[in-house]
Amino acid sequence: MNHVALHDAPNAVFAALADPTRRRVLRLVAERGPTSATLLERELPVSRQAIVKHLAVLNRAGLVSGQRAGQEVRYALVSRSLDEVSDWIAEIGSRWDERLARLHQLMLEQTSATEDR
């Protein structure tokens, strides 16, 4: 199980997603469902050891969670962490909406001021 403090999560998530190979690992985990490092090794041009490391980073970021199944650990996507990133980016988008609305207002005022002259 993951015990990622909620306020720390986005930093860890961004750190985890900054690496392109890790994004591929995550995408594969998402597409395949619960998957082991051994299974991922067949689909990625990196060593099993590297995949295990990537999975550990993704796990710490709360993006995947591992569950032991016999000899191996199977990792599954935890979509909640990604939701948090999406929410954060949506917030920044809303800020642009507000700024652009104010810019529009400013331009309208300037246009009418010119016409009044």
Added chain:
Amino acid sequence: MPELPVDAPDSIEREIILPGPPTRVWTALTRADQLSAWFGTQATIDLRPGGEVVFTWDGSTGPRGTSRGLIETVEPSRRLAFRWQSVPDDIPMTRVEFTLEPHAEGTRLRVVESGFASLPPELRVRESHVEGWQRELGELAQYLAAP
């Protein structure tokens, strides 16, 4: 399987048609007093590649603070780009690019903020951006509460 935002959340894109020609929109984007008027905080700008654009929150509606951008592209009435730098450690963050085009009703302005997916891990991205957001929410709340 829903589409996953694994690669997707790298950028934010917006487009708006503004009254007035590109030259006037350019002035609103690049002159400190006009920038201050719509960006929602006090701005200063040194308009040249390598110059700085600085936004300062005075603390009256939220935490006092500064956001700094390093200007990358200046093409008068066409394109302006800067990259946010983290404060105080100056780590490059997301890139903001404005593109202006003449339009039948004035100017088509496009803004793209990109680089979210590759922000360096050491950045306190959430803290810095959310503080800014909360500041703006505070401003909005004050505006709405005004008689």
